[in-house]
Amino acid sequence: MPTSALQPFFDDRGWQPFDFQMQTWNAYLAGKSGLLHAPTGLGKTLAVYLGPLTEGLETKSGCQVLWLTPLRALAADTLRALREPLAELAPHLEAEARTGDTPAALRARLRKKLPHTLVTTPESLSLMLTHSDFAEKLGGLRCVIVDEWHELLGTKRGVQTELCLARLRAWFPGLRIWGLSATLGNLTEARQTLLGTAFKGSVEVSADMKKPIVIETLIPREIDRFPWSGHIGTKLASQVADEIEKANVTLLFTNTRSQTEIWFQELCAIRPRWKDRIAMHHGSLDRAGRDLAENGLRDGSLKCVVATSSLDLGVDFSPVDQVIQVGSPKGIARLLQRAGRSGHQPGSVSRILGVPTHALELVEFAAARDAALARNIESRTPLRKPLDVLVQHLVTCAIGTPFEPEAMRREIQSSHAFENLTDTEWDWSLGFISNGGSALAAYPRYHKARLDDGRYTVDDKRLIMQHRLSIGTISSDPAVSIRFSNGHTLGTVEESFISKIKPGSSLVFAGRRLTLVRFHQRTATVKPASRAAKGQIAIWGGSKMPLSTELAHAMARRMHGHGGPSPEMMAVAPILAIQKKWSRLPSDDSLLVEHASSREGEHLFFYPFSGRLVHEGLAALIAFRISRESGESIVTTQNDYGFSLTARRLVLDEEKLRFHLSSECLLDDLVACMNTAELARRQFREIARVSGLILQTPPGQKDRSMRELQSSASLLFEVLHRYDPENLLLLQSQREILEKQLELTRLSAVIRRIESIPMHLVETENLTPMAFPLWADRLSATLAPADAATRLEAMLHTLNQAALKL
C-alpha cells in the first residue's frame, strides 16, 4: 500500500481514501488487472490512476500509463484531472492528450517523445500503432486504463479497443489493464470482454457505497386531459419552467435532436427573460455552439441547457443541481446515467425529474425507479467477430511492424471478440488484406499487404496514408452544413430535410429562426428570419431507441399493482381503470390481444411489451404469414408496448394466432418479409467503410485522383454479390442488420416466451387506452416493399386512376 507516498496528497485535502480506492491500489500493486465500477463523481479517477503513478515515480522516460477515453471531448477534462495529482506527487512527470483535436505541433512533439501519461482515444491509439517505433516509444508501459468502458462495450469501437489491447499485451506481457464502468447488468462479462485472455486472476472492484439517486415525476395537473399518445410533451412545458425556476442550474434531456429544438423554443417562449441564460446542445450543432453550452454548465452561468445524449457522458458539470428527462427514459441504465449528471461531488444526491409526454410514460418512470432501486440494470452484449474491424486492424498492424501470421492469430484470439475465430475466417481475412479473399482469381492485380519472408507488410506509401486517414469505425452520413453568408457555421442537418425547404422559407435550427437563402453543394446558406416567421423545425432521421427488456418487465409488474404506492400510479389510475374495464391490463405472464372493428376494417392489437424494434419485426412477421395465407393486404404499426395489424378482414381465433406467432421457420420468414437484401445493402455502408472498401476523403481535400476511386456502398454490395458471393463481409452485413433492425436475439427470446404463456384474445367495443396510440400512429405504417418495377407500376396505376376520376 503506497500510503506513505499518497498520504500527504490526501492529508492536504483533508480527504480519507475510500475503501474501493484502497482495494484498487492494492490489486494494481499486486500486479492484477481489473474492472472498477463506481458511479461518476466518486473519485474513481484517483482510484485507478494513483496506483500506476506512485509505482513509477522514479522513472523518467517512456510512457507508463495510457488512458483511453471514448470521447475526444472528455480528453481535456481528463487531462486536467490527471495533472492535479501529477503536479503534486511527481512534478517532473508529464501528462498529455493526443486525439483527433490535438494541434499539429503537439502531435509532432508526441511523435518524438511520449509523456509519462498519455490520454487518447481508440482511434488515435490505432493510428499510433501504424508507427513502426511506437512500441519502442512506449518503453516500459505499465498500465492501460479504459475509461467509460460501458460506452465502448457492444460497439465496433469496443472491438477496436480489444484488438489494440491485445497488441499492447503482446508487446508488454506484464501489462495491467483497468476498466472503469458504470453499473451494468453484466459486469463480469464486461470485464471478460475488456481483458480477453488476461481475465484469469483479474478482479472486480465495486464502490459499494450507493450514491443516493432520487427519481421523481412531474404529474400532469389534469390527467383526463392528458394525451394517451404522442412524444413531444410540451403540454407540461409551463410546469417544467416552474421547476427550472426553483433550481440553480438545470440540465434538460430529451430523446431526439428535434425535441431539443422544440423544447428550447418552448422554454424561450414561456420565459422570454431567460433568453441569454438558456442554451442547447446536440450532436449536429457546431463545436462553438456546444462549447457555449458546456462552458455555461461548467461555470454555472446558464440557467438551463436543453440537450440530447450528446451530454450523457463524462464532462464534470458540478453546478448542475437538477436533471430533467423529457419523454420515455427507454432504459434504467440510461436514466441513472443522466441522473448522475447532477450532484457530481462525492456525498451529494443525484436527482432526476421525469416529464411524461403521454399517460403510460407515468408508469415507465415509476417502473424505472423500482428497477433502479432493485439494481435491475440492462446488460450490454459484447460484439462477436466483426470481420470489418479485424481486417482494418490487420492492415494497421502490418503498417506498423510486419507480422508473422501464426503469432498474429494467437494475438487476435487473445481478445474476447475473436476468441472463436475459425480457420476459414482467419484465412479469408488474411486474403482480403493481401490478394482479395478466397476467390483468388476474381481479384487480379490487387494487393494491399504483401507476404515478405513469412511476414505480412504494407510498404506502399500511398496505401499507408490512405489507411491512416480511414482508421476508425464510426461512419457518418454526409451532412449539409448550415452557415451564414459571412461563413459562420451553425451545424449540420440532413440533406433530406433541407432539400424540402424552398429558398426564402424559414426553418428553426440551433434555437434560431432562419431563412434559407440557398442550398448548394452540401452547404445551406441562411440568414436570420424576421421575428414573425414560424418555420419548420429541423428533423433528423435515425431510428428511435427501443424500450429495454428490463424496463418493460418492470412496467408490466407496475401495471399489475406490484411496488408500493406512487404518485405516478395514482395519477394514471383512471386510465388504467378504463383499460381494465374495456379489456384487461397487459402483463408479463400472458399475452393480451385485442380485436376491434372500425370503418377501416378490423384491427388486432398485441401487447408483448418488448420494445419498438422487436414489435416491428413481429408485426411484419405476422402480417407476412397472414397475407401469405389469405392474400389480405395488412397495415402494421408499432410502439414500445405493442403492435397492431389492420386489414379489411382479420377473423382469427387463438389457434390461428398461435400458429402465426410460432418460432418455426422464424429466420427464413423474417428474411423474406423484411426485405433483408435491401436492408443489408444499407448496412453495408458502414462495413465497407471500416474494412477499407470505401475511401474516406478528408474534409476540404479535393484530390482529383481520388475522384476516380469513389463508389457507393450499395454499388459495391451489388458487385460483391455478383462476383464474390462468398465474401464474408456480405454475411456480416446480413447478420448485423437483423440484429440492429429487429434485435433478432431479443425477438427470438420473445417469441419463445409467447409460445409458453397463455393468450387472452379480447373483443373490444372501443379502442382502449393501450390500443389508441397504435391506431393513431398510422404514419409509421410500412408495407412490405416489392421490387422497383412493381412499385413504379403501382404508382403509375394510382395516378391513372386519379386522373380518370377527374
Next chain:
Amino acid sequence: MNPFPENPAIMLLSEGAAFLSDTSTLVVADVHLGKSAAFRAKGLPVPEGDNARDLARLLGLAKKSAAEHLVIAGDLFHAPSGITPELETALADFISELGIPVTLVAGNHDVKIKQLPPQLRSVPYLELEGNCRVIHDPAHAGGSHLHLSGHWHPVVKIPDGKRTSLRLPCFLLRENTLVLPAFGSFTGGAIVVPVAGDRIFVALRENVVELPPELVF
C-alpha cells in the same frame, strides 16, 4: 419509346441506350470499363467481372437491334490504371465479334488514356443525320441540334411511402439535350434535380415510359 414527335427516328431502349433508326445507330454512354481494376490498383479489394458482363450486354443489344454503327457518348474507359492486357484482349474480341464500326466520342475519362485501341475511332463529337449531334458533357451543347450526351449518370428519385423511395437510372431530356443513363454496371448515379420543362424517362420492364410530372416535381 420515342420522346420526339418531330424526330420519330430516335428510340429509347429499356437497356439504357438510344437507337437512331434512320442510320441504324446505337448510342450508349458511360461504360467505364476497367473501373474495378483501377480500384484494385489503388489497394481497394473489388472483384473483377463487370467488364465481361457489360461488353456481353452491349454485344447482345447491338445484335438484337441490328445496329450498323455503335457510338459511345463518352467514358468508355474509367482510368489508365484500369486498362489491363486482359481488358485490351476482351475489347478487341468484342469489336471483332460486333463487326460494325465503333465511334468513341471521347469523354473526360477517355482523354486521360494515352493510347486508345486502334479499332476505335475517337472524335471530340459526332454529327449524325437528322440534325443530331453526339457529345459527352451536356454542358457542351449549343445551337439548334438535338444533342445525345452522357456524363451525368442521371438517376431519378421517386418517393413512395414515408421513408422509402425508388432510385432508378433514367433518360433526362432538358431543352434539346438528351442525357443517357450510364451503361456500365459498376457506375454510380447522380440524382437529377429537375428544372421546369425537364422530361424524364425510365425503363419499366421491357419498355421505356415517361414519368408523369406528378412523380418528378
